[in-house]
Amino acid sequence: MPVLSKLLDIRPLRSSPAFRWFWLGSTLSVFGSQLTVVAVYYQVWETSGSGIAVGAVGLAQAVPMILGGLVGGTLADSMDRRRLVLLTSCGQAVAAALLVVQAVAHPGRLWPVLAAVAIQAACAGVGAPARRTFVARLLDSDQVAAGVALNHFGFQVAMLVGPVAGGFVVAIAGVQGCYLLDMVTFGAVLIGARQLPRLAPPGSSERPGLRSMWAGWQFIAQHRALTGAFLSEVFSTVTAMPIALFPMINAERFGGNPENLGLFFSAFAIGGVLAGALSGAVVRSERAGAIMLLASVTWGAALTGFGLSHHLWLVLGFLAVAGAADTISVICRGAIVQVATPDAYRGRVSSVEHVLGAAGPEIGNFRAGVVASATSTSLSAISGGVSCVVLLIALAIMNPRVRRFRVPVSKNPAA
DSSP: OTTGGGSOOOHHHHHOHHHHHHHHHHHHHHHHHHHHHHHHHHHHHHHHOOHHHHHHHHHHHHHHHHHHHHHHHHHHTTSOHHHHHHHHHHHHHHHHHHHHHHHHHOTTOSHHHHHHHHHHHHHHHHHHHHHHHHHHHHSOGGGHHHHHHHHHHHHHHHHHHHHHHHHHHHHHHOHHHHHHHHHHHHHHHHHHHHTSOOOOOOTTOOOSSHHHHHHHHHHHHHOHHHHHHHHHHHHHHHHHOOGGGHHHHHHHHHTTOHHHHHHHHHHHHHHHHHHHHTOHHHHTOSOHHHHHHHHHHHHHHHHHHHHHOOSHHHHHHHHHHHHHHHHHHHHHHHHHHHHHSOHHHHHHHHHHHHHHHHHHHHHHHHHHHHHHHHSOHHHHHHHHHHHHHHHHHHHHHHOHHHHTOOOOOSSOTTO
16 A cells, blocks of 8 residues: 555546546647647658758747737636637647648648647647646645646656657658647547536636736735745756757767667656656645755756766666656646635636746756857756756745645635
8 A cells, every 4th residue: 555655646537527538638639739749840841951940830839839828827717717728629629620731732831830830839828727727626625736746647648659659650641640630639628628517717707918917927926835836947947957958968978879869858758757657655745845846956956967977877867867856846836836826816827837837948948058058068957957956945945935835635725
Protein backbone atom coordinates (compact mmCIF):
# COMPACT_ATOMS: atom_id res chain seq x y z
CA MET A 1 0.00 0.00 0.00
CA PRO A 2 2.79 2.54 0.76
CA VAL A 3 4.20 1.83 -2.71
CA LEU A 4 0.79 2.25 -4.37
CA SER A 5 0.26 5.58 -2.61
CA LYS A 6 3.26 6.98 -4.51
CA LEU A 7 1.85 6.13 -7.92
CA LEU A 8 -0.30 8.43 -10.03
CA ASP A 9 -3.49 9.14 -8.09
CA ILE A 10 -6.42 8.03 -10.26
CA ARG A 11 -9.19 8.74 -7.74
CA PRO A 12 -10.63 11.55 -9.92
CA LEU A 13 -11.14 9.11 -12.81
CA ARG A 14 -13.10 6.78 -10.53
CA SER A 15 -15.09 9.36 -8.57
CA SER A 16 -16.20 11.67 -11.40
CA PRO A 17 -17.45 10.29 -14.74
CA ALA A 18 -17.58 13.87 -16.06
CA PHE A 19 -13.91 14.42 -15.23
CA ARG A 20 -13.07 11.05 -16.78
CA TRP A 21 -14.64 12.10 -20.10
CA PHE A 22 -13.01 15.53 -19.93
CA TRP A 23 -9.57 14.03 -19.24
CA LEU A 24 -9.81 11.52 -22.08
CA GLY A 25 -10.95 14.16 -24.57
CA SER A 26 -8.24 16.61 -23.50
CA THR A 27 -5.49 14.00 -23.78
CA LEU A 28 -6.61 12.96 -27.26
CA SER A 29 -6.82 16.62 -28.25
CA VAL A 30 -3.20 17.24 -27.24
CA PHE A 31 -2.16 14.11 -29.15
CA GLY A 32 -3.97 15.35 -32.27
CA SER A 33 -2.46 18.80 -31.90
CA GLN A 34 1.03 17.28 -31.84
CA LEU A 35 0.28 15.47 -35.10
CA THR A 36 -0.64 18.82 -36.62
CA VAL A 37 2.49 20.53 -35.25
CA VAL A 38 4.71 17.95 -36.95
CA ALA A 39 2.74 18.12 -40.20
CA VAL A 40 2.66 21.94 -40.34
CA TYR A 41 6.39 22.33 -39.79
CA TYR A 42 7.12 19.58 -42.29
CA GLN A 43 4.81 21.05 -44.93
CA VAL A 44 6.08 24.62 -44.52
CA TRP A 45 9.71 23.57 -44.73
CA GLU A 46 9.16 21.24 -47.70
CA THR A 47 7.23 23.84 -49.69
CA SER A 48 9.24 26.96 -48.82
CA GLY A 49 12.69 25.84 -47.67
CA SER A 50 12.74 29.06 -45.64
CA GLY A 51 13.74 29.36 -42.00
CA ILE A 52 11.75 32.58 -41.81
CA ALA A 53 8.62 30.75 -42.97
CA VAL A 54 9.16 28.06 -40.34
CA GLY A 55 9.60 30.75 -37.70
CA ALA A 56 6.36 32.36 -38.86
CA VAL A 57 4.52 29.18 -37.83
CA GLY A 58 5.59 29.70 -34.22
CA LEU A 59 4.48 33.32 -34.40
CA ALA A 60 1.12 32.33 -35.89
CA GLN A 61 0.61 30.00 -32.93
CA ALA A 62 1.94 32.08 -30.05
CA VAL A 63 0.30 35.47 -30.62
CA PRO A 64 -3.31 34.24 -31.08
CA MET A 65 -2.85 31.77 -28.21
CA ILE A 66 -1.82 34.54 -25.79
CA LEU A 67 -4.39 37.10 -26.93
CA GLY A 68 -7.09 34.42 -26.99
CA GLY A 69 -6.19 33.40 -23.44
CA LEU A 70 -6.70 36.95 -22.17
CA VAL A 71 -10.09 37.19 -23.86
CA GLY A 72 -11.05 33.68 -22.78
CA GLY A 73 -10.50 34.50 -19.12
CA THR A 74 -13.19 37.18 -19.09
CA LEU A 75 -15.56 35.00 -21.13
CA ALA A 76 -15.08 32.05 -18.76
CA ASP A 77 -16.24 34.22 -15.85
CA SER A 78 -19.30 35.53 -17.67
CA MET A 79 -20.84 32.56 -19.55
CA ASP A 80 -21.37 28.82 -19.28
CA ARG A 81 -17.86 27.38 -19.43
CA ARG A 82 -19.07 24.10 -20.90
CA ARG A 83 -20.64 25.98 -23.79
CA LEU A 84 -17.48 28.05 -24.28
CA VAL A 85 -15.36 24.89 -24.55
CA LEU A 86 -17.83 23.33 -26.99
CA LEU A 87 -17.75 26.42 -29.22
CA THR A 88 -13.97 26.78 -29.21
CA SER A 89 -13.47 23.05 -29.81
CA CYS A 90 -15.75 23.32 -32.84
CA GLY A 91 -13.59 26.20 -34.05
CA GLN A 92 -10.45 24.10 -33.65
CA ALA A 93 -12.06 21.23 -35.56
CA VAL A 94 -13.01 23.61 -38.39
CA ALA A 95 -9.41 24.88 -38.51
CA ALA A 96 -8.17 21.27 -38.75
CA ALA A 97 -10.60 20.72 -41.63
CA LEU A 98 -9.22 23.82 -43.36
CA LEU A 99 -5.73 22.36 -43.03
CA VAL A 100 -6.93 19.17 -44.71
CA VAL A 101 -8.46 21.17 -47.57
CA GLN A 102 -5.39 23.32 -48.17
CA ALA A 103 -3.09 20.28 -48.05
CA VAL A 104 -5.13 18.65 -50.83
CA ALA A 105 -6.04 21.71 -52.92
CA HIS A 106 -3.18 24.22 -52.36
CA PRO A 107 -0.25 22.40 -50.72
CA GLY A 108 2.32 24.92 -51.97
CA ARG A 109 0.81 28.07 -50.51
CA LEU A 110 1.99 29.39 -47.17
CA TRP A 111 -0.77 31.79 -46.13
CA PRO A 112 -3.60 29.21 -45.90
CA VAL A 113 -1.48 27.13 -43.52
CA LEU A 114 -0.64 30.11 -41.32
CA ALA A 115 -4.26 31.31 -41.33
CA ALA A 116 -5.59 27.91 -40.26
CA VAL A 117 -2.90 27.56 -37.59
CA ALA A 118 -3.73 31.03 -36.25
CA ILE A 119 -7.46 30.22 -36.10
CA GLN A 120 -6.82 26.99 -34.27
CA ALA A 121 -4.43 28.66 -31.81
CA ALA A 122 -6.88 31.50 -31.13
CA CYS A 123 -9.72 29.06 -30.40
CA ALA A 124 -7.44 27.01 -28.15
CA GLY A 125 -6.41 30.15 -26.29
CA VAL A 126 -10.00 31.33 -25.77
CA GLY A 127 -11.07 27.94 -24.43
CA ALA A 128 -8.00 27.27 -22.26
CA PRO A 129 -9.00 29.31 -19.16
CA ALA A 130 -12.42 27.61 -19.03
CA ARG A 131 -10.79 24.19 -19.34
CA ARG A 132 -8.48 24.94 -16.42
CA THR A 133 -11.45 25.65 -14.16
CA PHE A 134 -13.07 22.25 -14.70
CA VAL A 135 -10.85 20.38 -12.23
CA ALA A 136 -11.99 22.48 -9.26
CA ARG A 137 -15.65 22.40 -10.37
CA LEU A 138 -15.84 18.66 -11.00
CA LEU A 139 -13.77 17.35 -8.09
CA ASP A 140 -13.72 17.65 -4.31
CA SER A 141 -10.93 19.90 -3.07
CA ASP A 142 -8.93 16.97 -1.70
CA GLN A 143 -8.73 15.60 -5.26
CA VAL A 144 -7.90 18.85 -7.09
CA ALA A 145 -4.13 18.24 -6.99
CA ALA A 146 -4.70 14.69 -8.26
CA GLY A 147 -6.85 16.04 -11.09
CA VAL A 148 -4.17 18.56 -12.06
CA ALA A 149 -1.58 15.76 -11.97
CA LEU A 150 -3.70 13.55 -14.23
CA ASN A 151 -4.19 16.39 -16.72
CA HIS A 152 -0.47 17.11 -16.77
CA PHE A 153 0.42 13.43 -17.08
CA GLY A 154 -1.94 12.99 -20.03
CA PHE A 155 -0.48 16.13 -21.62
CA GLN A 156 3.10 14.88 -21.24
CA VAL A 157 2.36 11.41 -22.58
CA ALA A 158 0.62 12.95 -25.60
CA MET A 159 3.57 15.33 -26.10
CA LEU A 160 5.97 12.39 -25.95
CA VAL A 161 4.04 10.03 -28.25
CA GLY A 162 2.39 12.55 -30.58
CA PRO A 163 5.47 13.81 -32.48
CA VAL A 164 6.72 10.26 -33.06
CA ALA A 165 3.32 9.18 -34.36
CA GLY A 166 3.16 12.34 -36.47
CA GLY A 167 6.37 11.42 -38.25
CA PHE A 168 5.04 7.95 -39.11
CA VAL A 169 1.68 9.32 -40.30
CA VAL A 170 3.37 11.91 -42.55
CA ALA A 171 5.52 9.15 -44.06
CA ILE A 172 2.52 6.88 -44.68
CA ALA A 173 -0.42 9.19 -45.40
CA GLY A 174 1.13 12.63 -45.93
CA VAL A 175 0.46 15.80 -43.97
CA GLN A 176 -3.25 15.59 -44.76
CA GLY A 177 -3.37 12.34 -42.78
CA CYS A 178 -2.16 14.16 -39.65
CA TYR A 179 -4.64 16.99 -40.17
CA LEU A 180 -7.48 14.52 -40.64
CA LEU A 181 -6.59 12.61 -37.47
CA ASP A 182 -6.40 15.89 -35.56
CA MET A 183 -9.91 16.74 -36.77
CA VAL A 184 -11.13 13.33 -35.57
CA THR A 185 -9.67 13.83 -32.09
CA PHE A 186 -11.83 16.92 -31.66
CA GLY A 187 -14.80 14.59 -31.98
CA ALA A 188 -13.61 12.99 -28.73
CA VAL A 189 -13.24 16.46 -27.19
CA LEU A 190 -16.82 17.36 -28.13
CA ILE A 191 -18.16 14.06 -26.78
CA GLY A 192 -16.27 14.61 -23.53
CA ALA A 193 -17.51 18.19 -23.19
CA ARG A 194 -21.09 17.06 -23.82
CA GLN A 195 -20.84 14.81 -20.75
CA LEU A 196 -20.05 17.75 -18.50
CA PRO A 197 -22.74 19.39 -16.39
CA ARG A 198 -23.68 22.99 -17.03
CA LEU A 199 -20.81 25.07 -15.59
CA ALA A 200 -22.15 28.60 -15.38
CA PRO A 201 -20.23 31.15 -13.24
CA PRO A 202 -21.91 32.72 -10.18
CA GLY A 203 -24.95 34.93 -10.74
CA SER A 204 -22.95 38.05 -9.88
CA SER A 205 -20.48 37.47 -12.72
CA GLU A 206 -19.07 40.53 -14.49
CA ARG A 207 -19.55 41.41 -18.12
CA PRO A 208 -16.55 40.48 -20.29
CA GLY A 209 -14.20 43.31 -21.21
CA LEU A 210 -11.12 45.24 -20.15
CA ARG A 211 -12.63 46.23 -16.81
CA SER A 212 -13.32 42.59 -15.97
CA MET A 213 -9.82 41.61 -17.07
CA TRP A 214 -8.29 44.33 -14.89
CA ALA A 215 -10.36 43.16 -11.92
CA GLY A 216 -8.82 39.73 -12.33
CA TRP A 217 -5.29 41.14 -12.27
CA GLN A 218 -6.16 43.20 -9.17
CA PHE A 219 -7.48 40.09 -7.44
CA ILE A 220 -4.19 38.28 -8.08
CA ALA A 221 -2.16 41.25 -6.79
CA GLN A 222 -4.17 41.28 -3.56
CA HIS A 223 -3.66 37.57 -2.81
CA ARG A 224 -0.07 36.77 -1.97
CA ALA A 225 -0.44 33.02 -2.41
CA LEU A 226 -1.45 33.56 -6.04
CA THR A 227 1.22 36.18 -6.72
CA GLY A 228 3.79 33.85 -5.19
CA ALA A 229 2.64 30.92 -7.33
CA PHE A 230 2.82 32.98 -10.52
CA LEU A 231 6.16 34.56 -9.61
CA SER A 232 7.62 31.10 -9.05
CA GLU A 233 6.66 30.23 -12.62
CA VAL A 234 8.11 33.47 -14.00
CA PHE A 235 11.38 32.99 -12.11
CA SER A 236 11.64 29.37 -13.25
CA THR A 237 10.90 29.85 -16.94
CA VAL A 238 12.22 33.31 -17.76
CA THR A 239 15.56 32.88 -15.99
CA ALA A 240 16.38 29.21 -16.59
CA MET A 241 14.54 27.76 -19.62
CA PRO A 242 17.20 25.60 -21.34
CA ILE A 243 15.65 24.40 -24.62
CA ALA A 244 17.35 27.01 -26.83
CA LEU A 245 20.72 25.88 -25.48
CA PHE A 246 20.27 22.21 -26.42
CA PRO A 247 21.67 22.40 -29.98
CA MET A 248 24.52 24.74 -28.94
CA ILE A 249 25.68 22.61 -26.02
CA ASN A 250 25.35 19.48 -28.13
CA ALA A 251 27.53 21.03 -30.83
CA GLU A 252 30.18 22.34 -28.41
CA ARG A 253 30.49 19.30 -26.13
CA PHE A 254 29.30 16.29 -28.13
CA GLY A 255 30.19 17.05 -31.75
CA GLY A 256 26.69 18.05 -32.84
CA ASN A 257 25.51 14.44 -33.01
CA PRO A 258 21.76 14.59 -33.85
CA GLU A 259 21.06 11.41 -31.87
CA ASN A 260 22.44 13.11 -28.76
CA LEU A 261 20.27 16.15 -29.37
CA GLY A 262 17.24 13.89 -29.50
CA LEU A 263 18.31 12.38 -26.17
CA PHE A 264 18.33 15.86 -24.62
CA PHE A 265 14.65 16.31 -25.40
CA SER A 266 13.79 12.73 -24.47
CA ALA A 267 15.52 12.93 -21.08
CA PHE A 268 13.63 16.12 -20.27
CA ALA A 269 10.30 14.54 -21.25
CA ILE A 270 10.94 11.16 -19.61
CA GLY A 271 11.80 12.83 -16.31
CA GLY A 272 8.46 14.63 -16.43
CA VAL A 273 6.48 11.52 -17.31
CA LEU A 274 8.10 9.48 -14.52
CA ALA A 275 7.44 12.23 -11.98
CA GLY A 276 3.81 12.34 -13.08
CA ALA A 277 3.49 8.57 -12.80
CA LEU A 278 4.91 8.71 -9.27
CA SER A 279 3.07 11.85 -8.14
CA GLY A 280 0.73 10.13 -5.66
CA ALA A 281 2.67 11.22 -2.58
CA VAL A 282 2.75 14.81 -3.83
CA VAL A 283 -0.96 15.16 -4.56
CA ARG A 284 -1.88 13.59 -1.22
CA SER A 285 0.16 16.15 0.69
CA GLU A 286 -1.49 19.34 1.93
CA ARG A 287 1.72 21.38 1.69
CA ALA A 288 1.42 22.35 -1.95
CA GLY A 289 3.19 25.70 -1.50
CA ALA A 290 6.33 24.32 0.12
CA ILE A 291 6.54 21.43 -2.36
CA MET A 292 6.12 23.81 -5.32
CA LEU A 293 8.96 26.05 -4.12
CA LEU A 294 11.23 23.09 -3.35
CA ALA A 295 10.57 21.56 -6.78
CA SER A 296 11.23 24.92 -8.48
CA VAL A 297 14.54 25.30 -6.62
CA THR A 298 15.44 21.73 -7.67
CA TRP A 299 14.66 22.73 -11.28
CA GLY A 300 17.12 25.64 -11.08
CA ALA A 301 19.79 23.56 -9.36
CA ALA A 302 19.46 20.76 -11.94
CA LEU A 303 19.83 23.21 -14.81
CA THR A 304 22.92 24.66 -13.14
CA GLY A 305 24.32 21.13 -13.13
CA PHE A 306 23.32 20.78 -16.78
CA GLY A 307 25.39 23.87 -17.60
CA LEU A 308 28.41 22.56 -15.70
CA SER A 309 28.39 18.99 -17.07
CA HIS A 310 30.64 17.79 -19.89
CA HIS A 311 29.70 14.09 -19.79
CA LEU A 312 26.63 13.01 -21.73
CA TRP A 313 25.23 10.81 -18.98
CA LEU A 314 25.46 13.68 -16.50
CA VAL A 315 23.77 16.11 -18.89
CA LEU A 316 20.92 13.65 -19.49
CA GLY A 317 20.62 12.93 -15.77
CA PHE A 318 20.34 16.60 -14.85
CA LEU A 319 17.78 17.18 -17.63
CA ALA A 320 15.70 14.25 -16.36
CA VAL A 321 15.77 15.70 -12.83
CA ALA A 322 14.80 19.12 -14.22
CA GLY A 323 11.89 17.60 -16.14
CA ALA A 324 10.69 15.78 -13.04
CA ALA A 325 10.98 18.91 -10.87
CA ASP A 326 9.08 20.92 -13.47
CA THR A 327 6.21 18.43 -13.41
CA ILE A 328 5.95 18.52 -9.61
CA SER A 329 5.98 22.32 -9.54
CA VAL A 330 3.33 22.53 -12.27
CA ILE A 331 1.04 20.12 -10.38
CA CYS A 332 1.36 22.02 -7.09
CA ARG A 333 1.02 25.42 -8.77
CA GLY A 334 -2.13 24.32 -10.55
CA ALA A 335 -3.61 23.06 -7.28
CA ILE A 336 -2.80 26.34 -5.52
CA VAL A 337 -4.35 28.44 -8.28
CA GLN A 338 -7.56 26.43 -8.47
CA VAL A 339 -8.09 26.06 -4.71
CA ALA A 340 -7.10 29.61 -3.73
CA THR A 341 -9.30 31.29 -6.35
CA PRO A 342 -13.07 31.79 -5.85
CA ASP A 343 -15.11 30.49 -8.77
CA ALA A 344 -16.16 34.03 -9.75
CA TYR A 345 -12.53 34.83 -10.62
CA ARG A 346 -11.31 31.39 -11.64
CA GLY A 347 -11.55 31.97 -15.39
CA ARG A 348 -9.56 35.23 -15.32
CA VAL A 349 -6.94 33.88 -12.93
CA SER A 350 -6.62 30.75 -15.07
CA SER A 351 -6.11 32.95 -18.12
CA VAL A 352 -3.09 34.54 -16.42
CA GLU A 353 -1.76 31.06 -15.65
CA HIS A 354 -2.29 30.12 -19.30
CA VAL A 355 -0.55 33.23 -20.65
CA LEU A 356 2.44 32.82 -18.34
CA GLY A 357 2.69 29.17 -19.33
CA ALA A 358 2.66 30.10 -23.02
CA ALA A 359 4.90 33.18 -22.94
CA GLY A 360 7.31 32.46 -20.08
CA PRO A 361 9.19 29.56 -21.73
CA GLU A 362 9.52 31.46 -25.01
CA ILE A 363 10.95 34.52 -23.24
CA GLY A 364 13.24 32.25 -21.26
CA ASN A 365 14.55 30.57 -24.40
CA PHE A 366 15.12 33.99 -25.96
CA ARG A 367 17.08 35.09 -22.85
CA ALA A 368 19.16 31.92 -22.99
CA GLY A 369 20.03 32.47 -26.64
CA VAL A 370 20.95 36.15 -26.17
CA VAL A 371 23.17 35.47 -23.13
CA ALA A 372 24.83 32.54 -24.91
CA SER A 373 25.57 34.72 -27.93
CA ALA A 374 27.00 37.51 -25.75
CA THR A 375 29.02 35.23 -23.45
CA SER A 376 28.95 31.44 -23.72
CA THR A 377 26.44 28.63 -23.59
CA SER A 378 27.87 27.39 -20.28
CA LEU A 379 27.54 30.80 -18.66
CA SER A 380 24.02 31.18 -20.03
CA ALA A 381 22.90 27.87 -18.51
CA ILE A 382 24.73 28.33 -15.19
CA SER A 383 23.68 31.95 -14.67
CA GLY A 384 20.08 31.05 -15.48
CA GLY A 385 20.00 28.18 -13.00
CA VAL A 386 21.72 30.13 -10.22
CA SER A 387 19.48 33.18 -10.76
CA CYS A 388 16.41 30.93 -10.59
CA VAL A 389 17.51 29.40 -7.27
CA VAL A 390 18.36 32.77 -5.71
CA LEU A 391 15.10 34.40 -6.78
CA LEU A 392 13.03 31.47 -5.54
CA ILE A 393 14.73 31.41 -2.16
CA ALA A 394 14.07 35.15 -1.86
CA LEU A 395 10.43 34.55 -2.81
CA ALA A 396 10.07 31.84 -0.15
CA ILE A 397 11.50 34.18 2.50
CA MET A 398 9.51 37.26 1.50
CA ASN A 399 6.19 35.55 0.78
CA PRO A 400 5.33 33.21 3.67
CA ARG A 401 1.73 32.90 2.40
CA VAL A 402 2.76 30.84 -0.60
CA ARG A 403 5.36 28.91 1.40
CA ARG A 404 2.75 27.89 3.98
CA PHE A 405 -0.14 27.38 1.58
CA ARG A 406 -2.04 24.16 2.18
CA VAL A 407 -4.63 22.49 0.02
CA PRO A 408 -7.78 22.14 2.19
CA VAL A 409 -9.24 18.71 2.78
CA SER A 410 -12.86 19.91 2.93
CA LYS A 411 -15.28 19.17 0.12
CA ASN A 412 -15.58 21.06 -3.16
CA PRO A 413 -15.10 24.79 -2.41
CA ALA A 414 -17.01 25.73 -5.55
CA ALA A 415 -20.17 23.96 -4.45
